[in-house]
Amino acid sequence: MNLKQFYKLLLFIVLIPILSSCFEVIEEISMKNDGTGDVVLTINMSQSKTKVASVMLLDSVQGYKVPSKQKIQQELNEAVAYLKKSEGITNVKSTADFNNFIATISFSFKDVSNINNITKNILAQQKIKATNTSSYSYNKVTKTFKRQYQAIGTAKTEFNKLKPKDKAVFNGATYTSIYRFESPVTSSTNPASNVSKSKKAVMLRSSITDLINGKVNVSNSIQLSK
Amino acid sequence: MKKILFSFSLLLLFNLAKAQDLVKKIPANAFTVATIKGDNIFKLMFVKDFNESFVGKKLLEGTSKSLDKNFTTIEDFGINLDKNMYYFNQLTDSINYNCFLIPLKDATKFESLINNKDNRIKATGDTKTMVLPDSTGILKWNNNMLYFVNGSIKSNFFADSAKSARYGIKDIRFQNDEATLVDSAAVAVDSAYVTTADEPMVETTAAPPVKVKAKPKTVTKKAAKKANGKKKTVKKKTAAKPKQEVEEEVMADAVMEAAEAVPAAERVNADYDLYQQERAEQDARKKRLAFTWITAQAEQIFNGSYQSIESNKSYTGSLDSKAIAELWVSSLQDVYNAVAPEFGTYGKSGMMKGYGSLNAKLFMDNKSFRISTGLELAQEQADSYKKIMNKKLNKNFLKYVNSDKAIGFMSYAIDTKAYLEELPTLMKQTYGSLVGARMDAEMDLGADLLSLLLDEEAVSKVIKGDALFIINGLNSKEVTYTTYDYDDDYNQKEVVKTKKETLPDFLFMFSSDDTRLINKLIKYGVNKNFVSAEGNIYKIVEKKSPIDIYFLIKDGIVFFGNSLTEIQAINSNRVNSQISKTHKNLLSKNNFSFLFNAKNLVGKVPASEIGGEETAKKFNSTLEKMGNVYMKSNPIKGRLVSADISAEIPNGHENALKYLFSLIENAAK
Numbered sequence: 001m002n003l004k005q006f007y008k009l010l011l012f013i014v015l016i017p018i019l020s021s022c023f024e025v026i027e028e029i030s031m032k033n034d035g036t037g038d039v040v041l042t043i044n045m046s047q048s049k050t051k052v053a054s055v056m057l058l059d060s061v062q063g064y065k066v067p068s069k070q071k072i073q074q075e076l077n078e079a080v081a082y083l084k085k086s087e088g089i090t091n092v093k094s095t096a097d098f099n100n101f102i103a104t105i106s107f108s109f110k111d112v113s114n115i116n117n118i119t120k121n122i123l124a125q126q127k128i129k130a131t132n133t134s135s136y137s138y139n140k141v142t143k144t145f146k147r148q149y150q151a152i153g154t155a156k157t158e159f160n161k162l163k164p165k166d167k168a169v170f171n172g173a174t175y176t177s178i179y180r181f182e183s184p185v186t187s188s189t190n191p192a193s194n195v196s197k198s199k200k201a202v203m204l205r206s207s208i209t210d211l212i213n214g215k216v217n218v219s220n221s222i223q224l225s226k
Numbered sequence: 227m228k229k230i231l232f233s234f235s236l237l238l239l240f241n242l243a244k245a246q247d248l249v250k251k252i253p254a255n256a257f258t259v260a261t262i263k264g265d266n267i268f269k270l271m272f273v274k275d276f277n278e279s280f281v282g283k284k285l286l287e288g289t290s291k292s293l294d295k296n297f298t299t300i301e302d303f304g305i306n307l308d309k310n311m312y313y314f315n316q317l318t319d320s321i322n323y324n325c326f327l328i329p330l331k332d333a334t335k336f337e338s339l340i341n342n343k344d345n346r347i348k349a350t351g352d353t354k355t356m357v358l359p360d361s362t363g364i365l366k367w368n369n370n371m372l373y374f375v376n377g378s379i380k381s382n383f384f385a386d387s388a389k390s391a392r393y394g395i396k397d398i399r400f401q402n403d404e405a406t407l408v409d410s411a412a413v414a415v416d417s418a419y420v421t422t423a424d425e426p427m428v429e430t431t432a433a434p435p436v437k438v439k440a441k442p443k444t445v446t447k448k449a450a451k452k453a454n455g456k457k458k459t460v461k462k463k464t465a466a467k468p469k470q471e472v473e474e475e476v477m478a479d480a481v482m483e484a485a486e487a488v489p490a491a492e493r494v495n496a497d498y499d500l501y502q503q504e505r506a507e508q509d510a511r512k513k514r515l516a517f518t519w520i521t522a523q524a525e526q527i528f529n530g531s532y533q534s535i536e537s538n539k540s541y542t543g544s545l546d547s548k549a550i551a552e553l554w555v556s557s558l559q560d561v562y563n564a565v566a567p568e569f570g571t572y573g574k575s576g577m578m579k580g581y582g583s584l585n586a587k588l589f590m591d592n593k594s595f596r597i598s599t600g601l602e603l604a605q606e607q608a609d610s611y612k613k614i615m616n617k618k619l620n621k622n623f624l625k626y627v628n629s630d631k632a633i634g635f636m637s638y639a640i641d642t643k644a645y646l647e648e649l650p651t652l653m654k655q656t657y658g659s660l661v662g663a664r665m666d667a668e669m670d671l672g673a674d675l676l677s678l679l680l681d682e683e684a685v686s687k688v689i690k691g692d693a694l695f696i697i698n699g700l701n702s703k704e705v706t707y708t709t710y711d712y713d714d715d716y717n718q719k720e721v722v723k724t725k726k727e728t729l730p731d732f733l734f735m736f737s738s739d740d741t742r743l744i745n746k747l748i749k750y751g752v753n754k755n756f757v758s759a760e761g762n763i764y765k766i767v768e769k770k771s772p773i774d775i776y777f778l779i780k781d782g783i784v785f786f787g788n789s790l791t792e793i794q795a796i797n798s799n800r801v802n803s804q805i806s807k808t809h810k811n812l813l814s815k816n817n818f819s820f821l822f823n824a825k826n827l828v829g830k831v832p833a834s835e836i837g838g839e840e841t842a843k844k845f846n847s848t849l850e851k852m853g854n855v856y857m858k859s860n861p862i863k864g865r866l867v868s869a870d871i872s873a874e875i876p877n878g879h880e881n882a883l884k885y886l887f888s889l890i891e892n893a894a895k
Contacts (some may be wrong), residue, residue: 026710042707046708046709050729100708180716196714197714198714200715203716
């Protein structure tokens, strides 16, 4: 038995219980009054790093192919390259930390609507069907920031088709969105969202499963003081 | 005198009972025989208990409903539950028979299961016959037994035009020139095999002998299905093709006339319809032929005289009076050869030479379920394996098994030297025919070269051939991770937090008399910074690995493990493990063993790591319901290699069968 096979046997035993893992998805948008702004997207799998590191040593797990570090890096680079070409998008950067398994992509936009199609197109490039329709808008005159989100029904049915042990992967995974503004917020329509002490930031946290199942809707309409 | 008479009559009774066993009805050339032993089953569970069980109730309710009758016990079906039920199959080059033999106690009760029986049952003396509505199977019974046979025609037999012509059947393909189609349609008129459901025995004279050829080159049912499936796709492909062939000049007159009148595409459609029609006709003819054959086969089983499977020593030798169910397959080599033609060029016959009959037995008692499997080898092979298996696990390994904590272990012991010496022979026997008979000399040469290159003796000193892998429990350790905190203004701050993670402590060991090579490897590793040393204990420096791995060489044993404390304890002789007697026997008496002790895992994995309280609860309750599961290989007896898999049942259950029923009931809830 060579060392790799040995690892595999061991990992198999470790992984047998259930592949539940905690990961965070964070979306941060800083809006300026003139409608321009910055976005930072973060995926943090650090809490499950032992498991992720174990899985990365395998070729496939529960019937899914495990991408290599190179493959992940390559796909990240492709996403960056795509963003750079996109209209109204500048200053694109990405980081990938393969010790803690944290990846980020950040960029600036001319208008918040520039990002509307980006996620969908990136997913389409990776041949992943979008699970929601989401759009952002900012009205400079009325100073209203809007996020419209509609979970696609098929996402829920597709998710429910997964085997329980595959679904378990999403247990404990969280989604956080933070929107920052230069002017104070006067109202935020989503009851699950919180406005910060300074009134210049709005945060919403939810579990990924609730999001997929449509239990939580992240649509929001934020009114800034004029 | 009374006593003598009594014992005599007992003996007579016993013999009588035995004589009635339906095994007598299974022909000697049966390929597979499966047995369900009613008496052993209903010893574990009374018929009354069965009727009242969840499964029993469902069965009775279901049958009552579908037949619009009221059954209260499975005895109402008329089956003799104290006797053995059999399934067997016979393979020939043209048809495969699937047959069931079921003992009857009360034929009238059985007949009451048949709706509209007066029209469907035909009686000849004691024997009654019923044909399934689609003529694919025949039921035949008398007061003691019920026989069911169904046959599946072998498509590759009829692909041979010479053979199929004998039965007035043509193998037609759409690509055939149309002349053949028309021609064969004309031939189709005289079918010698017209039989109807009401008169199943019209043309028995036309049936081929039921006797099976000594070496059947047939496929199993599954493979046959696969072949049919393949054929279908081919058909579709060719159906799309003919456009190119429309211009072909050679055509039968009939088709030609039609062709002149209609445009090309329609003509192709018409051809295809004709082909479909012709194909359906040929299929119907094959079906009729199959029916004739199964009719004859059923007649033979019922009234013919022939040698029974009891004359087959391999079969009788495989039986065990305590088994609940048994399966016997005449020869693995034959199974392979039967399936081989389906693999095309890859399936060269002659592979798996030397592998004989295969058997499996299921046992259930008050402690466990057990499946015992055996494979008969040719003498030469058995001798090779005997040499390889002539090895026991290093006794010193047992010191490191902690039965109170062990979640599982796996061990094996083979004689490396014998293995390396026998390997070429075994390879040649198993795969020799794959490279062809003409390669024999090359195979021999290869075998000799291997022996020349490898010093079997030297290799066997470095790796003696025994190894043990144990998981001696779980350990939680603290790990750090990165996450984010947010201040009042939701500004993100990266923070490092800690959490506990549970990992199994594993220990792997193998014996080595000559550790010089391993020492050299270690030295090389240290030089190249793959390995760091701390006294005798080495650590593998591998950044990618989520866990640390340590190793140690001590007293001719090489240890690997992820628990530094355990390795340190071994190094300083502080190991204080107690092995139970069962575990000791399992490990020391068998060449291969495996154990999974679910109970030692119950409640050991924190809920947070399995995915929440609810999942954890389910996980633990499943584990609690599991007893020990183990596997072991048995010593080779004669030419038979065998292995057992057992699963113990938890306390509080009378026996394995009742436990199984309770599991089914729980699962259905």
